[in-house]
Amino acid sequence: MTNSTFTEIAGVRFKNPFIMASGTYGFGKEYSRFVDLNKLGGISGKGLTLHPKAGNKGIRVYETAAGMMNSVGLENPGIEAFLTKELDRMTAWDTAILINLGGGTLDEYREGAALIEADRLRRERDNKRGADMIELNISCPNVKEGGIAFGIDTEAARKVVREVRRATKLPLAVKLSPGAKDIAEMASMCEDEGADAVSLINTFSAMKIDVRNRKSVFANGYAGLSGPAIKPIALRMVHQAAKAVRIPVIGMGGISSAEDAVEFIMAGAHAVQIGTYNFVNLRAGAELAQDLVTFMEEEGISSLDEIRGII
Incomplete structure (x- = not known):
């Protein structure tokens, strides 16, 4: 029996459902020393903003029970530097490439998407491969509205999704925040505004206190919690989103x-992203892809379509 782990999202082909999550894989270069990146389904690059960002000061990563906390602060070289210095290397790998786009204002999102679209048009004209998809990160703090993340309120998020959708013809996945007031409503809004997919969830806001020094471990007070600790909640939210939309999750x-x-696929996901586990196992994506084939053989599953959304 042939076991097919192939999946397709908005016309983008993924040889298997494993995408390396933004913020955990850089732009792939460092991991390429340890694993054949051609075996991955996709890579979502480090989150990008219109202008370069130095990131947060102080401790950025802290291990916690069944997971980790991070307060990196979207350190990145900026969109233009990525497009000119990183994208060619990424597109040389036989795997889907997602550009993770963030921003602190509506204008930054719009201008960032416009730069990515201009790059797409140039590459199309020159017959060169470009990025396959934008993953729009709406968990960024809205600097003009008191630092509240765009992804908390559906109407605030709607403006971002609408503007980015207008600015580019690339397939668009919107990455949702677990802090959204209503995750199903947020996912449905993204579909209404022309998103081709939604991805979820981003990290949970969390805290660690240094009891000896009597202060928060992180300079910003709070940090993002990820890892196995959040899996049951993430699974529930993916299930809710998948039930609310017709676009892929x-x-x-x-x-x-x-x-x-497999749990996430049974809950309705078309593909999954691997984040914190990359720090535990540098070869995570390739090994999980093979493990999935083994699981399907043992369970008599010939295609992921047979189990997708069965719960």
Whole structure:
């Protein structure tokens, strides 16, 4: 029996459902020393903003029970530097490439998407491969509205999704925040505004206190919690989103085994992203892809379509 792990989202082909999550894989270069990146379903690059960002000061990563916390602060070289210095290397790999786009204002999102679209047109004209998809990160703080994340309120998020959708013809996946007031409503709004997919969830806001020094471990007070600790909540939210929309859902949150991935697929996900587990196992994506084939053989599953959304 041939076991097919292939999946397709908005015309983009993924040889298997495992996408390396933004913020955990850089732009792939460092991991390429340890694993054949051609075996991955896709890579979502480090989150990008219109202008370069130095990121947060102080401790950025802290291990916690069944997971980790991070307060990196979207350190990145900026969109233009990525397009000119990183994208060619990424597109040389035989795997889907997602550009993760963030911003602090509506204008930054719009201008960032416009730069990516201009790059798409140039590459199309020159017959060169470009990025396959934009993953729009709406968990960024809205600097003009008191720092509240765009992804908390559906109407605030709607403006961002609408503007980015207008600015580019690239397939668009919107990455949802677990802090959204109503995750199903947020996913449905993205579909209404022309998103081709939604991905969820981003990290949970969390805290760690240094009891000896009597202060928060992180300079900003709070940090993002990820890893196996959040998986049951992430799975529930993916299930709710998948029931609310007709567009594909990309699930993530604490996946560290093929069976974890199968849970998300059974909950309705078309693909999954691997984040924190990459720090535990540098070869995570390739190994999980093979483990999934083994699981399917053992369970007599010939295609992921047979189990997708069965719950």
